Amino acid sequence: MSTSTSFSNRSTLAENWDxxxxxxxxxxxxxxxxxxxxxxxxxxxxxxxxxPDMTERKFMKDGMKWGPAMKLEKQAKIFREKSRVSEKGKIEYFWLFPCGVWSLQHFISWSTNMFGLTERNEAHTVFYNTLYIFRDDPMASQEIHEVVRNLLLKKKVSGKKGRKPLADTSNLQEEIIEKPVSSKSDSLVSSTPIAKKRSISKVLDASADIxxxxxxxxxxxxxxxxAVRDFDQVPRESTYDAEMYRVLVNWLRKIHGYEITGQWHLEQVCDDGDYYHLYCDLTIKKPENPHLEALLELLATASISKLDGHFEQVFKYKEQLHPREIWIVHFSREDYVVTNPYxxxxxxxxxxxxxxxxxxDRDFKNVRMSARFRDTTDHMQSEIDETDSLKICIARLEVENAELRKKFAEIEARNAExxxxxxxxxxxxxxxxxVKNLLSVSRKT
Known part of the structure; x- marks a missing residue:
């Protein structure tokens, strides 16, 4: 095995190292x-x-001096962290795609696009271990159980015939990273309305100029x-990252040759003197430009304190990566992000x-935006849709009033009962x- 591979790619293969x-x-x-x-x-x-399971104490017990033992324990922690992040990210596959499209080959293709070269044994283990979890989960739907049963049956049959080797992912042709087919009609509403384009991920010959x-x-x-127009329903922060990565790869990289990097691993000694591992969400780079065009940090329904933390954190990424622009991209279903953005x-x-x-909204059918950014003259600009913000408030109040009326009617019905x-x-x-009075009278007589 070559030792010239970058650590970000090798860390997922480290389990197989001699x-x-x-x-x-x-x-x-x-x-x-x-x-x-x-x-x-x-x-x-x-x-x-x-x-990855070694500690300073175990190294010293084996006869190693204290200094090297400390260094090796730190590297073992890095291995554990990277392995955990990688495996967690790969499991997202089963939430991103409908069960009808699950397959080992599709999983390898998606995993390679998302995380780089994926070794056959690791892909096989993650994919089938997750299927076993679904198989034993009584809360999983009947459709999922049926798909899982068929996939495990195919695995069993192929095992009897003699398992064929998986595709060589180093020579794997790039596929379009697709989202689940949906009948939703997404629309983006902002202060500058834009016509809805055809799905970039589905139709690559569509007009997709930068x-x-x-x-x-x-x-x-x-x-x-x-990019957001092409998002599907996204219930978790990690899925926002995956959706944004999917669209940018299918559009900017595969049509225009841009470099899109997700979860860029950075290392830094911070103010407390300790050594930290940082992970930048997404970067965009022109193929012939030595510097990044933009660095994107994505958040989901973040509190003010969390936003403040990321406002500061993103400059640590900027110090190492030197992008032209840095962006915090915050997603939320809470009204305040457009009525009173922070x-x-x-x-x-x-x-x-x-x-x-x-x-x-919940189904990602309606999206609205508020932004504050620097223009080409280095002046701050804002795009805040006051009209839509008012509509959101009115709609929310109408929903609340309807709920109150419903509760009041229920209370009235209970009172009548x-x-x-x-x-x-x-x-x-x-x-x-x-009856008591009658009995009393009868006794007296």
Missing amino acids: TETLINFLRDLNINLDEDDFKILRKEKIDGQIF PLRDDKSIDILEILKT WPSEKLQEKGLNVVHFWH LKARIAKLEDKQLQNEI
Whole structure:
């Protein structure tokens, strides 16, 4: 196995490394380990499966000095973190695509597009382990159970025949990363209405020119508007990332040759002196330009404190990646993102921070936008749809009033029922009194 592969790609394959491959990787890191340290790894047969579970104490128990043991424990933590992020991301496949399109080959293709080269054994393990989870889940739908049963049956049959090797993903032709087929008619409503284009992910010969500003630089806000039109229903933050990545890859990369990178791994020593691993959501880069066009940080229904944290965090990414533009892209179903959007301080805006808030309904049929950004003259501009904001408030109040009227009607009905019960009880009580009086009179006589 080559040791020249980047760590971001190799980390997903590390589980299959033998001891020598692991040692070669650690040697390439230049963290001042010597042959005595490597001899201990060889003696104890520490390979890619064992290494992520090693700790400083275990290394020292094997005879390693304290310094190297600390360094190796830090690298083991990085391996665990990367493996967890990678596997979690791959499992998103089963939520992004309808069960009718699930297949091992489709999973490998999608995983390769999203995370880089995916090894056969790892893809096989993640795919079928997830199917077993669905099989044993009583809450899964009957349709999912049927699809899972058929996929596992095919696996069993192919195993009896002798499993064919999976496609060589290093030579895999690029596929369109598709979203589930939907009959929804999405629309983007903002202060500058835009005609709905055909789905970029489905029809690549559609008009899909890159929007440009007056100075011929790409218009990131217009790109975001266009991308969001093609989103499907997105219930989780990780799915916003995946949807944005899917559209940008199918549009900017596969039609225009741009480089789209998701979850860019950065390393930095922060203010507290500790070493941190940071992950930038998305970057856009022209193929012949050494610098990034834009860096995108995506958030879902973030609180003010979380927004403030990311307003600051994104500048740490900027220090290392040097993009032309930095954007916070915030998605939420809460009305306030357009009626009363939260913006960064003027100081951060002057440093180049651009922010766009997207409101959408539950089914992603309606989307509205508020943005604050720098134009080509380096002046701050705003796009806030006051009319639609008012409509949202009115619509929300109408819904609340309808719910209150419904509750009031239910209370009135309950009150009427209680009154009827009370009347019956009073009648029974009166009847009991009459019976008592009659019995009393009869005894006296």
